[in-house]
Amino acid sequence: MKFLKLISLFLCLSSQAVLAQKSMNYEAKDVGLAIPRVENDEAVVIICTPDINSLSFESTMDKTVEVYNTVQESSFNYYFLKFVVGNLYRGRKLEVKVDGYDKTVIPIPLNAKEVLSFYVYDPDGSVGVGCYFQNRNEGNELLTKSMYSEAKEKYALALECSDKPADSDLEKRLEDIDMCIFLRRKADRAFGESKYQQAEEFYKEVLAINANDAYCQGRIDDCEEAYGNICRKVYGRVTDDDGDPIAHAEIKSAVEVKKNKYEGEKSLGYTDDNGRYELLVRQENEVLEFSKLTYRPVYHHVSNDSIVELNVALKLSKGAIGLGVGLKLLETLE
Known part of the structure; x- marks a missing residue:
């Protein structure tokens, strides 16, 4: 199993390396150099490239490609390739290879004593293009x-x-x-x-x-x-269901712990004896929690206005309601 994982990793890295390869362009171009004489059944291909590139060659129809001469001139390298021609070599293609690039495939339909010349370059390079x-x-x-x-x-x-x-x-x-x-x-x-x-x-x-x-x-x-560091003024009043003020209710910044579910995090202040509060709240605090013991916490989104009035009504928790009912029952029994 470990061996298979290593093989998979190798294949993945290899495919990424292939994808990262760049491509060379080529175009037919007269290089303007003298061509040595060749035999009647031979032809010549000249490849010109900026001298920052080192080329190697393969052919789709020859075991090897004969590079019979190289010339460096004016920041360019010239490769002189010799091929045997004839009907057996129809459809021949030359494969030009450069480290870090995909191979460049050039069709070379050669006739006897013909000379074809090509310029091979990196289209995204800045030299010799x-x-x-x-x-x-x-x-x-x-x-x-x-x-x-x-x-x-x-x-x-x-x-x-x-x-x-x-x-x-x-x-x-x-x-x-x-x-x-x-x-x-x-x-x-x-x-x-x-x-x-x-x-x-x-x-x-x-x-x-x-x-x-x-x-x-x-x-x-x-x-x-x-x-996030800009503060806005948030003020208002916290009351119960009957509209009576709730003193010392706590206001906290709230964070989302699940989708649409919040939880108080950092205390920002409390209401006064009349249930009123006034806070400076950072823009990063988008949701506030209002809470007090025996009451259910309430969460409110705060608008981005510089001054926001936010009045809140808290409801008794189920436990507090049950306790209140029990106390009233005891009072009736007495």
Whole structure:
């Protein structure tokens, strides 16, 4: 059983590792390098990649892939691969492998003495991916750090690049950045005016656009703490069923112990001889318990208004009612 658990754990971790892999992109590209001569039944594939990557190769139709030359030039690595061609190799695919990435599969329908060249790169990288993707990806990294102005500059540069794709998403990202900046300003202003609930909502709207905004995440915690520390005035009168005042009834903050079931926790004060009370209650105390010996406790939700009047009527507990009936019975017997 223990062995099976270990196997299950290994498979789970392995699957997570696979899911965490990134993907490389490729595109046909003339590398502009001289190609050594090859035999009549051979062809060449050239793979270009930024020199931060180290590649290995496999083929779907060859036992091994012959890398007959490598060249490093201008921060790029060039791999020269030689293949035998012919009808037996129709449908051949080249598998390019890089540590930390899924394998990249490139169809290579080769003819004799043909040269195919491809550029293999990380589309989310910032090296060797072209003007557009370099600025876009650097902007993405700045956006995850909530450096909005800097990200806007990078996106603006990317939009000026000649290799910008037709379906660029940067206009939408720039709109999102402007909205994040606008909402953060509104949130900070509301926080400065002690409108903590309103500020929290604005910060949450920012996170709905950019979940990585650590500033807004921290400010939400600040809002909740500040709001919880605000006190509101709660006052009123505690009476019995007949409307007579109950002196020295205790008021406590209450916590929910089960769904819709509360229990008094911390004493906040008592009623005076006329059953009246006046308390300063923190916003975090949403429910109050009113109680006194021989009476059933009563729980009331307190509104968020700065001043709240709350009048409460307590009923005798069953035990107290039974005791009262017994005492009256004794009086009649006497």
